[in-house]
Amino acid sequence: MLMENKAENKAVFDAESAKEVVKELRDSFVTGKTKSHRWRVTQLKAMLKMLDENEPQIVAALRDDLSKPEFESSLYEIQMLKNSCRLALKEMNHWMMPEKAKTSLTTFPSSAEIVSEPLGVVLVISAWNYPFLLSLDPVVGAISAGNAIVLKPSEMAPASSSLIAKLVADYLDSSCIKVVEGAVPETSALLEQKWDKILYTGNGRVARIVMAAAAKHLTPVVLELGGKSPVIVDSNINLKVATRRIIAGKWGCNNGQACISPDYIITTKDYATKLVDSFKCELERFYGKDPLESKDLSRIVNSNHFDRLSKLMDEEKVSSKIVHGGQRNEKNLQIAPTIFLDVPVNSLIMKEEIFGPLLPIITVDKVEQSFDLIHSSGGKPLAAYLFTNNKKLKCKFVETVSAGGLVVNDTAVHLAIHSLPFGGVGESGMGSNHGKFSFDAFSHKKAVLYRGFAGDAFLRYPPYTPGKLTLLQALLSGSIVGIIRALLGWFWA
DSSP: OHHHHHHHHHHOOOHHHHHHHHHHHHHHHHTTGGGSHHHHHHHHHHHHHHHHHTHHHHHHHHHHHHOOOHHHIIIIIIIHHHHHHHHHHHHHHHHHSOEEEOOOGGGOSEEEEEEEEEOSEEEEEOOSSSTTHHHHHHHHHHHHTTOEEEEEOOTTSHHHHHHHHHHHHHHSOTTTEEEOOOSHHHHHHHHTSOOSEEEEESOHHHHHHHHHHHHTTTOOEEEEOOOOOEEEEOSSSOHHHHHHHHHHHHTTTGGGOSTTSOOEEEEEHHHHHHHHHHHHHHHHHHHOSOGGGOSSSOOOSSHHHHHHHHHHHHOHHHHTTEEEOOOEETTTTEEOOEEEESOOTTSGGGTSOOOSSEEEEEEESSGGGHHHHHHHTOOOOSEEEEEOSOHHHHHHHHHHOOOSEEEESSSSGGGGOTTSOBOOOGGGEEOOBSTHHHHHHTEEEEEEEEEOSSSOOGGGSSSOOHHHHHHHHHHHHTOHHHHHHHHHHHHHO
């Protein structure tokens, strides 16, 4: 019995354990091992091999955690991760090359460049809704930038967390990349340590805890959060295509449990009925008459989230507004795609991020009033969507709506474009990643200026004179005319 207690105590991951992990990784980092192009390539190829050889196990883990359809698992988690690895392998050599920078007359003759160097030892804290993509996609960026990494997967997706820990240990360099499993105590222990950067994906409440912990060490952070992502639907559009694309971005992305999922729709009073009818038709076509029997919808992650969503549905001033769906199975943690029409803007469902299969529709007299409604919400969402053929409306949307990303005539697909940054603004987060932006997020841009010993200007040295001051001011301004005037003034003085 005593031996068992000792084994249990040894298994506890506390602040001292976290300190040892960080020290081991920092010792590996200072050897320069992770900085080499060869190491980075080796790790990314190993991750690709890991994904190729273990796709059935990954799909099974996601099914255990979320009942996620194989289609979504293969496409939105595994394939997108493979794409990230392949892009990094293709472009990393270019990303690592110093960028030439212009110099000025002030330092003539000289040359300058910007050198990307790894930050050091970084921490990635992931979310449960896309446990593989949101865990390993930032790791791809951190590897390509040459860092040592600790990954903390979400305990709310235990099968995925366990599999990630096993696969990373089996395929990647364990002296430089480690996975720490656990819940609040383990995360707290990690946050007590000094990191060179922290990337957190999740909600605003925990983000504040992460940021406060990081501030003690002046550690920079990237926060990928969420918010109420609106969809503006104009009239005179291809309604069938628009409806299908909203469904794909809402219920086709983990049954609404996605940070860029459409949160609510704004349309005109005159168009709302047509829109609802189109949703009813397409939802039945996709998920059948009884969507709780569909194999193409994820379940709710746990009972706490099921209860939270049920509370939103059952609020007195909201429950009567259901125009489609509403079926629930508490035992199986299932909620059908549910549409509400004209819910009050002061209801619970309009005050917090829904993060589930519920979709309220708000109506306005004119579609242009949608912008005021979005602004009055006070937040800047992670995404915002507009469906229209009106060029002026598109321009106003881009000019006036502040969000992490905007999409016109589709939803959620911007996440797949690696040439676009993915990140929030304000309450929806800070910093960005994906593709080159991930590399940059985990790199320090080091300014380097090269000079020889020729062209040493006596003007900068004492004794200081009015003539030296005038000429140096002209040089710093970069004005050729000013320099000529200063030289003429010097000559005639």
